Amino acid sequence: MNKIEERKSTAVINVTKDGKPVANTELRLRQTNHEFLFGCGAFDFVGKAKLEADENPNPAAIAKYKEITDKWLKVFNYGTLPFYWGQFEHEEGRPLTDNRMAAAKYLKAHDKEVKGHPLCWHTACCDWLLKYDNKTILEKQLGRIQREVEGFKGVIDKWDVINEVVIMPVFDRYDNAITRLCKELGQVGIVKTMFDQCVKYNPEGTFLINDFNMSEKYAELIERCLDAGVRIDTIGLQSHQHQGYWGREKLEEVLARFEKFGIPIHFTENTLVSGPLIPPHIVDLNDWHYNDDDSKPEFEERQKDQMTEMIRILFEEHPLVTAHTSWDFMDGMWLNAPSGVMRRDGSEKPLYTALDNMINKEWHTEENIKTDENGNVTVKGFKGKYVIETLNGEKIMDVKI
DSSP states (O other): OOOGGGGEEEEEEEOEETTEEOOSOEEEEEEEEESSEEEEEOHHHHHHHHHHHSSSOOHHHHHHHHHHHHHHHHHOSEEEEEOOHHHHTSSTTOOOHHHHHHHHHHHHHTTOEEEEEOSEESTTOOGGGGGSOHHHHHHHHHHHHHHHHHHTTTTOOEEEEEEOTTTGGGOOSSOOHHHHHHHHHOHHHHHHHHHHHHHHHOTTOEEEEEESOOSHHHHHHHHHHHHTTOOOOEEEEEEEOTTOOOHHHHHHHHHHHHHTTOOOEEEEEEEOOSSOOOOTTOOSGGGOOOOTTOOOHHHHHHHHHHHHHHHHHHHHHOTTEEEEEESEEETTTTTTOSOEEEOTTSOBOHHHHHHHHIIIIITOOEEEEEOOTTSEEEEEEESEEEEEEOTTOOEEEEEEO
């Protein structure tokens, strides 16, 4: 059922300039940002920041990155930055804080929300942790959370706290420090420990649990965590659909499983490929290899149609869903898959154009308004940020609806 009206709001605005009402005047109301978080992986901003910080920066390479990131900024208002511990702090005591801070501040300067991903995960963990006992591992993991959550406060206030806990106790593909902790603390114990540390150092932050397992096991874990007093602000659902589009039926089934908690839901990692599908007998997507030229025009159309249908269902019919993140901006970013919004050469795929049209045109409010004798005007539009300006484009004031 279409519930798109729940994405809109009505407000009475008193328009003033220099402290005086702007009475009986025709003006322009123009939306500048959405409350809904239309997101995408923002890894290219990390690369841009790295190049800019080089002792001898390459202007041509920076310009190429800027061309890509400008296209990102045109469509999306929510970026996920990588904080995989094993990469972020490959050498103990030398985290890439300056790089991530530069990328995050650049996004914030363009009025984009930023999320860090993730603070705790058994995969992409630090090999140097393995030399420590569990007590020391826990101390270092909690110290890592304090450092990032407190240090980035005000720039990054959204975090995937812990990733893929459902599989964590039985994960045995390789030894890692976090699986050791999970076996000792238990699933609920490790979740509560990590969330409590996040809340301690940024009580106003938004903290997510995130998983790829969409079964009842994940729902049961969330329920047990909530019963234990864990402050889960948002439920993160991964949806890497390299083996085929879920379709409405499965999407509605998944949503029903997690909407019952009444907690905001983010689709944190959504991918659909513009190439051949991974065969169903492949259990782990990491075991499949994509070729550089697997993206084809007919598959790009399929990707566009399926992704836009899914986002439309989420935005127009499920008010508890407050964010959607297309995981890859460029093809080849994860598993070499053709799962991006853009092609490898930086050209726009049909999906990019379709998302631009949906977000910036179809779901966008812009109209002429007229104030009354007191400078008041009643407006209705998609929830978000707006500017009120003269018909000649002179800014009068910023407002939220």
